[in-house]
Amino acid sequence: MNLRGPVVEARDPRTVETSRGTSELAEVLLRPERGAREPVQVTLWGKWTGTADLLEEEMDLLVTDVEEREFRGETQYTTTGDSAVVVEPDFLVDVTDIRGWVQCPRVYYLNKLTGVPLKYPVVKGTVVHEVFGDLLRGRDLEDSIEERVAEAALDIGLLGETADSVADDVRQNAAAIEGWLQQGILDDDADSWRSEQTLISERFGIKGRADAVRRGMPVELKTGKNTTRDPRFQDKVQAACYALLLADSVADAPDTGTLLYTKNTALDRSEASGDLSPAKEFSIGGGFLKFVLRQRNEIAAAEFDMAVPTGYEADAKCEYCFEQDTCMVVAGRLDQESKAGQIGESLPKAERDYFERFYRAIEEERREVHREYRKLWEQSAEERADDDRALLDLEPLDREPVSGGRWRLRARRTSEAVSKIREGDRVLASDGHPTRGTAELATVEELGEEIVVTADEPFDLRRLDVYPSEIGVDRQLNGLHDAILRGDPDRKDVLFGRRDPEFSGPRETYIDNNDAQDEAVNAAVRADDFALVHGPPGTGKTYTLARTVRALVDDGERVLLSAFTNRAVDNAVEALEEQGFTDVVRWGSENGVRDDMQQYRMQRSGDPRERAAELQDAQVVAATTAACGSRALKQQQFDVAVVDEAGQLTEPGTFLAANLAHRFVLVGDHEQLPPVVRAENDLKESLFERLIETYPEAGVMLDRQYRMSQRVQYFSSREFYGGELRPATGEVAAQRLSDLPGVNADALPPELRDPVSFVDPGGAADGNTNPIEADRVAGIVQSFLDAGVDREDIGVIAPFRAQVAQISRRLPDVTVDTVDRFQGSSKEVIVISFVATDDLGSPIFEDYRRVNVALTRAKKALVLVGDEGALRSVPFYERMLEWADGS
DNA sequence: GCTCTGCGCAGAGGA
Numbered sequence: 001m002n003l004r005g006p007v008v009e010a011r012d013p014r015t016v017e018t019s020r021g022t023s024e025l026a027e028v029l030l031r032p033e034r035g036a037r038e039p040v041q042v043t044l045w046g047k048w049t050g051t052a053d054l055l056e057e058e059m060d061l062l063v064t065d066v067e068e069r070e071f072r073g074e075t076q077y078t079t080t081g082d083s084a085v086v087v088e089p090d091f092l093v094d095v096t097d098i099r100g101w102v103q104c105p106r107v108y109y110l111n112k113l114t115g116v117p118l119k120y121p122v123v124k125g126t127v128v129h130e131v132f133g134d135l136l137r138g139r140d141l142e143d144s145i146e147e148r149v150a151e152a153a154l155d156i157g158l159l160g161e162t163a164d165s166v167a168d169d170v171r172q173n174a175a176a177i178e179g180w181l182q183q184g185i186l187d188d189d190a191d192s193w194r195s196e197q198t199l200i201s202e203r204f205g206i207k208g209r210a211d212a213v214r215r216g217m218p219v220e221l222k223t224g225k226n227t228t229r230d231p232r233f234q235d236k237v238q239a240a241c242y243a244l245l246l247a248d249s250v251a252d253a254p255d256t257g258t259l260l261y262t263k264n265t266a267l268d269r270s271e272a273s274g275d276l277s278p279a280k281e282f283s284i285g286g287g288f289l290k291f292v293l294r295q296r297n298e299i300a301a302a303e304f305d306m307a308v309p310t311g312y313e314a315d316a317k318c319e320y321c322f323e324q325d326t327c328m329v330v331a332g333r334l335d336q337e338s339k340a341g342q343i344g345e346s347l348p349k350a351e352r353d354y355f356e357r358f359y360r361a362i363e364e365e366r367r368e369v370h371r372e373y374r375k376l377w378e379q380s381a382e383e384r385a386d387d388d389r390a391l392l393d394l395e396p397l398d399r400e401p402v403s404g405g406r407w408r409l410r411a412r413r414t415s416e417a418v419s420k421i422r423e424g425d426r427v428l429a430s431d432g433h434p435t436r437g438t439a440e441l442a443t444v445e446e447l448g449e450e451i452v453v454t455a456d457e458p459f460d461l462r463r464l465d466v467y468p469s470e471i472g473v474d475r476q477l478n479g480l481h482d483a484i485l486r487g488d489p490d491r492k493d494v495l496f497g498r499r500d501p502e503f504s505g506p507r508e509t510y511i512d513n514n515d516a517q518d519e520a521v522n523a524a525v526r527a528d529d530f531a532l533v534h535g536p537p538g539t540g541k542t543y544t545l546a547r548t549v550r551a552l553v554d555d556g557e558r559v560l561l562s563a564f565t566n567r568a569v570d571n572a573v574e575a576l577e578e579q580g581f582t583d584v585v586r587w588g589s590e591n592g593v594r595d596d597m598q599q600y601r602m603q604r605s606g607d608p609r610e611r612a613a614e615l616q617d618a619q620v621v622a623a624t625t626a627a628c629g630s631r632a633l634k635q636q637q638f639d640v641a642v643v644d645e646a647g648q649l650t651e652p653g654t655f656l657a658a659n660l661a662h663r664f665v666l667v668g669d670h671e672q673l674p675p676v677v678r679a680e681n682d683l684k685e686s687l688f689e690r691l692i693e694t695y696p697e698a699g700v701m702l703d704r705q706y707r708m709s710q711r712v713q714y715f716s717s718r719e720f721y722g723g724e725l726r727p728a729t730g731e732v733a734a735q736r737l738s739d740l741p742g743v744n745a746d747a748l749p750p751e752l753r754d755p756v757s758f759v760d761p762g763g764a765a766d767g768n769t770n771p772i773e774a775d776r777v778a779g780i781v782q783s784f785l786d787a788g789v790d791r792e793d794i795g796v797i798a799p800f801r802a803q804v805a806q807i808s809r810r811l812p813d814v815t816v817d818t819v820d821r822f823q824g825s826s827k828e829v830i831v832i833s834f835v836a837t838d839d840l841g842s843p844i845f846e847d848y849r850r851v852n853v854a855l856t857r858a859k860k861a862l863v864l865v866g867d868e869g870a871l872r873s874v875p876f877y878e879r880m881l882e883w884a885d886g887s
Numbered sequence: 888g889c890t891c892t893g894c895g896c897a898g899a900g901g902a
Contacts, residue, residue: 125899471894
C-alpha cells in the first residue's frame, strides 16, 4: 500500500541495532490524505533517511509499498525494499534538471537563470536527434538529413555554418546510428520501437521525453564524444529517469538502459584502448533508481524552500565545470555562497533585493503551473467533465499516416463541453487517460464538430488535455537575469531611481492634428532611456505607436516591435502597413501569426545564409515578448524596443524585449487588463504602471478618443482617467445609432433607446452561467438586428467562458466573448452580461479594470444586463448603474 | 473562486 499526505513532523534520523546489524532510520509523521485524519508514523529506513533530512512541515510526501505493523496498539508503517519515497510528488521535475543537479546543484540553478545559448554542438545535436527519430519511423536517411538541416537553417546561419558542412557532420553520427540499428533490426519488429516519447509520472513526480524506447527499455542518444569505457554518470542518470517514467513501481522498472554515443567513430573503435563502440548497455538496479529518486527529491525540496544551491551539496570539481565562470560571476553579483567562489563586485543592495523578490515571484508562478499538472490525473472523469482543461469522451473515428512517419488522428465530440483548448495548441492526446493510458504530445489541427490532431503514434483518440508549459516562467527568469545581472548599469540607474530619465534632441511635428499623439512620438524619439505612452481606449494608441516606429526608422534606428500577445503584435504590424510601411520581419510561429500577416513572417527553414541575413538585416523585427527570449532573437541587438499593451506585461516580461535594445518605449494603459498571472505577488503590477507612477514626467497621456460617444465614454473617463479622457471631435461625441445606414433607432424597445441602458432580466446564476439572462441577451441583440443594425456591428461580452458558451449557442452568428478576449477591439453596439445574481462573489468582479475594458468597447450603444441587487451591493457598480439610469 | 496568452514541448552538448 501507499501513504501520502502533508508532513506533520520529521524526526532526526538515528542509528539503531537490528538483527541484521546497524541501520539508519528516520521517523516521519504524516497526515494521510485518505482514511484516518490522525497523523500516522512511517519509518524511513537506510538511505531514505537522506530524504527524511529534507522534510519540513507541510511538505507533501508519498511513500509507496509500505508495510503495516502494530506497535503498542498503534498502526505504524515502514518502508520496504520496494518502497519509493517522493517529496512533493506534484512538482514534476524535468529529467534534464535531474541530470544537471547530479552534475552540480548550481548547474541546475544556473541553467534555470540563463537558459542554453546558441552553440553549434547543441544545434547539430538537435538535428541528429531528429534524424534518429526519422530513421526509427522508417524514413530514408538522406531525405531526413536534407529536411532536418533545412529546418535548422536560421540557427546554422547565425552560427556562420553552411548546410553542407552540417549535413556532413550529421551523416557521421547517423552512420553510427544506422550501424547499430541494423544489428538489432533482424530480430526486431518495428512495433517494439517508440521514438520521442513524452512521459509523465504522477507516482515519481518526474516528466521528460525519451529519445527512444526499445522493447520497453530506454535508449538515450548522445551526439557528443565519450572516450571512456563506461557511459558518463549523468547520462546513466538520465536513462534511469526514463526507466522510472516507464514504470509503475521501482520493482518493475526496466532493468537495462542503452546509451548510444554516436560520435565514437570507427577509428576510435579500432583503437586498442578498449570498447568504444557507440552502444553502451548498462543495467539499472533498484539501488540506482532510488539514488535517482533521492536526487529528484533534493530538487523538489529545494524548490519548496526556494533555496539557492551553493555547490557544496555535490562533490563535483569546479575546475572541470563548463559553468565555472558563470557560476562565479552570478555568485559575485548576487553575493551568494558558491563552492567555485565569487568574482567581481556585488550589485547594489536594492538590485539584489529586487532580483530576490522577483525570483521568488516567478518561482511561485512556476508552482502554480505545476498545480495544473496535477489536474491531469487527480480528478475522475465525471469531475473533469466540468473542467475546461480537457475534452473527454471523444469517439475515435480513424487514423491515417502523414509525412515523416507521423499520424493524423480523428475523433468526434460526444458533448457540448466548453474547453480552453484551441486550434494549434500542443496537447496531451490519449486513448482515455493522459498518464495511465497511451498518451502522446500532439498538435490540434481542427477543433470543430470533428477533432483532428497529429501525433507520432497511432491510437484511438478519446481525450485531449491541456499540456501545461513552464516556458513562460523560464523566459521571465531569463529576462530578470539578463536585466539585472547583465543589464546596462546606466539603465539600471533609472530603473532603480538613482537618476531621472533623460530626453534630448530637437522637437519635430510628426502628427499635426493631435497634440498629445505628437507629443508622444516626440517623447519616444527624444528619449535617452525610455518613454511611456499612456493610451486609454480609442485614443489612437496603435496609430501613434506605428508613427513612432516610422519616425525611428527614418532616423536610421533599428527597432524591435513587441507586445505580450500575438494579436497585439499583428495589430501593430497592421498599423504600420496602413501607414505604408512594410519593411518588417514578423518573428513567430505559423500558428501564432494571423493569416493576413503571414506574408511578413520569417521562415526559419531554407538556406542558412539567407535566413540569417533576413533576420540580421531587418530594420524592424516584430515579435511577442516571450519570443524575444528565444535563442535566435536573444542575440539580436536593437536601438529601440517599442512595446505595445505594456500594461499586460510583468516586469521581467517587459525586460525580455527591453533587454535587446538601448532604449525602450512602453505603450499601454494600466487602467485596462493587468498581466495574466496565477500567483499573488509582484508580477501583478506591470513595469509600465510602476514607471508611470515613479516618473509621470516621462509619460504622455493620449487624451482624445475617437471611439465612443460622449454618453458612452463618460463613466470610464470619470472613474479611470480623472475626467481627462474626451471625445476627439464633436462628431465622435455626438455619434448615434441612427447614424448607421439602415438603422431605425425608434424601432428599438423603449428601454434600449438610450445610448447607455440597464436591463435586469431576473433569473438566477447557476455556477458561472445564467440561462434566463442569456435568453434576454439574445432577445436584446435581436431587437438591435430588427432595428437594422448589422450582425458584425454587435458584440456581446460576458465575464465567464461558460456564459459566453450559453449566449453563443443562442446567437451563432454574433461575436460573443469574454472581456479579456475583447480587449483591443470595439463594436458599434455592445451588450454586457454580468451573470451574478446574489452578490459579486467571484474575484472577476473585483478588478474594475476588467469592467473598464468591457464598457469601452462600445461606440454608439451599450446595454448592461445583470441583477440590480447584486450590482448595487458594491459602490463602484452602483455608480455604474446610476450612470446607466441617468440620461 | 475567475479571466488568461505565451512558448518548437524538452533537450540538444561542451571535456
